Amino acid sequence: MNHQCHWTDVENIFLPREATIVCSEQATPSETHFTLKMADGQPIEYEPGQIVELSLFGYGEIPIGIASSPTRKNTFDLVVRSVGRVSGAVTKLGKGESVYVRGPLGHGFDLTKLRGHDVLIVAGGIGLCPTRSLIQYILDRRDEFDRFVLFYGAREPSLQLFTDDLARWRTANDVEYYETVDRGDPSWTGNVGVITTLFPQVELGPETRAVICGPPIFYRFVVRELDMIGIPRENVFVDLERRMKCGVGKCGHCQINDKYVCVDGPVFPFADVQGLEEAF
Amino acid sequence: MTASFIRSDDFAAFVTALIEAGPVYGPVAKRSRFAFERLETPEELRLDYDVTILPPKKLFFPPAQDLVTFDGAGFRAALEPTEKVLLGVHFYDVKAIDQTDLLFSERNYDINYMAHRETTTIVASNIQTVSKRAFFASVGADVEPQGHDAFLTAINGGYVLETRTERGEALLAFGAFQPATEAQIAEAAAVNVAALERCPEELEHGTEAIADKVRAAFQDEELWTTLAADCFSCGTCNTVCPTCYCFDVQDTWNVDQTSGQRTRFWDGCLTEDFAKCSLGEGACENFREERAARFRHRLMRKATYLNEKLGGPACVGCGRCSAGCTADIADPARVINQIMAS
Numbered sequence: 001m002n003h004q005c006h007w008t009d010v011e012n013i014f015l016p017r018e019a020t021i022v023c024s025e026q027a028t029p030s031e032t033h034f035t036l037k038m039a040d041g042q043p044i045e046y047e048p049g050q051i052v053e054l055s056l057f058g059y060g061e062i063p064i065g066i067a068s069s070p071t072r073k074n075t076f077d078l079v080v081r082s083v084g085r086v087s088g089a090v091t092k093l094g095k096g097e098s099v100y101v102r103g104p105l106g107h108g109f110d111l112t113k114l115r116g117h118d119v120l121i122v123a124g125g126i127g128l129c130p131t132r133s134l135i136q137y138i139l140d141r142r143d144e145f146d147r148f149v150l151f152y153g154a155r156e157p158s159l160q161l162f163t164d165d166l167a168r169w170r171t172a173n174d175v176e177y178y179e180t181v182d183r184g185d186p187s188w189t190g191n192v193g194v195i196t197t198l199f200p201q202v203e204l205g206p207e208t209r210a211v212i213c214g215p216p217i218f219y220r221f222v223v224r225e226l227d228m229i230g231i232p233r234e235n236v237f238v239d240l241e242r243r244m245k246c247g248v249g250k251c252g253h254c255q256i257n258d259k260y261v262c263v264d265g266p267v268f269p270f271a272d273v274q275g276l277e278e279a280f
Numbered sequence: 281m282t283a284s285f286i287r288s289d290d291f292a293a294f295v296t297a298l299i300e301a302g303p304v305y306g307p308v309a310k311r312s313r314f315a316f317e318r319l320e321t322p323e324e325l326r327l328d329y330d331v332t333i334l335p336p337k338k339l340f341f342p343p344a345q346d347l348v349t350f351d352g353a354g355f356r357a358a359l360e361p362t363e364k365v366l367l368g369v370h371f372y373d374v375k376a377i378d379q380t381d382l383l384f385s386e387r388n389y390d391i392n393y394m395a396h397r398e399t400t401t402i403v404a405s406n407i408q409t410v411s412k413r414a415f416f417a418s419v420g421a422d423v424e425p426q427g428h429d430a431f432l433t434a435i436n437g438g439y440v441l442e443t444r445t446e447r448g449e450a451l452l453a454f455g456a457f458q459p460a461t462e463a464q465i466a467e468a469a470a471v472n473v474a475a476l477e478r479c480p481e482e483l484e485h486g487t488e489a490i491a492d493k494v495r496a497a498f499q500d501e502e503l504w505t506t507l508a509a510d511c512f513s514c515g516t517c518n519t520v521c522p523t524c525y526c527f528d529v530q531d532t533w534n535v536d537q538t539s540g541q542r543t544r545f546w547d548g549c550l551t552e553d554f555a556k557c558s559l560g561e562g563a564c565e566n567f568r569e570e571r572a573a574r575f576r577h578r579l580m581r582k583a584t585y586l587n588e589k590l591g592g593p594a595c596v597g598c599g600r601c602s603a604g605c606t607a608d609i610a611d612p613a614r615v616i617n618q619i620m621a622s
């Protein structure tokens with residue numbers, strides 16, 4: 001039969017590891033920002049853009065993109081949006097309590113394609129969470145990259161994530177940060193409008209490498225802008241979200257045509273998925 | 281490996297010896313149909329079955345399988361595989377097992393499937409009765425079945441057992457086998473060829489032509505909408521398919537409310553919520569919302585997506601989905617022939 005190894009020599013891919021909550025903070029009314037540390041002291045080794053399956057026994061597992069860079073050692077961040085059984089239970093936990101993680105899973109951002117180039121990151125809504133792993137990475141290894149431009153769009157000011165980070169990026173000189181909200185509020189003095197309204201505000205060259213992560217409708221509009229700048233589609237990377245169960249390429253839930261988001265992605269060169277009818 | 285012969289009169293004693301040595305599974309009658317079940321006696325074994333209701337995948341990939349168990353003290357893998365013999369698997373199901381073997385072992389090796397697989401001795405058997413919807417002769421005809429340890433063929437006066445592996449060879453010790461003659465081996469080969477000629481349905485085109493045309497039809501919304509018009513999204517075509525292996529994973533508590541298990545359950549891409557994802561604040565996105573999109577996804581998987589990886593189509597022509605679909609729209613032979621003719 002068809003196999004490379006004997007089952008007794010292999011780890012069970014469904015066994016998670018325990019992680020301890022070092023810090024938990026309510027980021028928005030429905031999202032909680034956790035900082036976790038592996039309970040056995042062995043940090044998980046991951047690339048920006050990879051995912052983990054986060055679980056609580058008795059509730060289940062959910063896939064989440066890691067929201068911090070591996071350059072920040074020992075701990076890692078996850079933002080959990082309370083929408084279901086697992087996330088609802090996890091968001092009730094606080095400092096010192098345990099959760100379980102499996103991973104890292106999938107393919108993250110191919111840093112070899114980004115290093116030495118201008119990088120534009122376009123993040124929408126909760127898409128800022130997985131891209132924050134790359135944002136932090138670039139900021140920590142700033143001299144490996146040329147220009148760094150970051151666009152962030154949220155539906156309204158109260159739904160902005162990582163507000164401490166945003167405050168720093170607004171005045172920082174290691175990132176050109178632009179932000180927008182779909183709907184302002186009385187205290188908002190910044191840009192109002194969809195994400196594409198940020199493009200006319202900055203000059204970008206066709207050599208730029210672009211990264212996109214946002215809600216499903218977002219991609220088409222952003223790619224259109226990138227096309228107009230003349231950025232070739234093989235230099236555009238998309239971080240996609242799908243329903244996931246196993247995270248290891250077996251259960252079939254995350255499939256986009258013949259691609260498995262959990263193992264082939266979640267980050268794909270746009271050129272590899274643009275022809276997939278189920279992608280956008 | 282070797283070819284041996286056992287007389288019909290000695291066959292029951294062989295099966296009895298196997299049953300005494302450990303669990304043996306084989307096709308047994310279930311009212312007018314058949315199912316793979318654990319054998320209690322050799323008489324139950326029905327090697328004249330046409331097709332079983334569920335494929336043998338249930339032995340390696342059970343409908344509900346605990347992956348992890350937990351309690352107040354911690355958590356652990358739930359796997360406890362046992363050595364067993366699976367008797368009487370038709371070649372199309374062996375081909376399907378080859379596919380799931382590859383898919384569960386590639387990239388991330390899943391011991392929850394592979395351990396059951398590696399502790400099973402598979403004895404394939406010839407097809408004595410052809411089911412009403414079978415088209416196994418015309419689908420992936422150049423793909424040979426691999427993952428069996430021995431092949432049993434009924435001939436005049438007894439059975440020829442051709443062993444393929446050491447495990448298969450070890451079976452010979454359980455029965456009154458003698459070396460098969462050239463004539464017996466030739467008779468067995470002829471019996472197996474004859475079965476191929478009795479399929480009631482057939483694919484009218486080759487694997488590659490089908491893959492190309494089906495893939496090219498992806499955006500023909502009208503085609504898929506028409507094909508799927510009567511679909512109930514029941515997922516039966518997934519459940520009964522030997523090459524389907526999608527699953528859901530869920531945690532459940534035991535009555536004590538502190539212990540429980542993380543279990544995988546068979547799932548099917550035809551069911552409505554299969555690709556539905558919640559995005560928060562009540563919003564969700566169903567990436568295959570329309571029946572037509574789900575119907576199409578299944579057919580794409582069977583006829584195109586996995587071909588390169590598997591070396592052939594991900595359908596083995598057993599006809600289970602065709603027979604199991606209440607609306608009678610799932611039959612891959614009919615659907616594919618229709619697309620090819622369009």
Ligand code: SF4
Nearest residue numbers: 511512514515517605
């Ligand atoms: S094709 Fe038939 S068996 Fe499959 S989901 Fe639809 S109605 Fe059910």
Ligand code: SF4
Nearest residue numbers: 521595596598599601
């Ligand atoms: S698609 Fe239908 S005919 Fe093909 S292997 Fe699956 S159940 Fe059998």
Ligand code: FES
Nearest residue numbers: 247250251252262
């Ligand atoms: S989440 Fe199971 S295959 Fe991707």
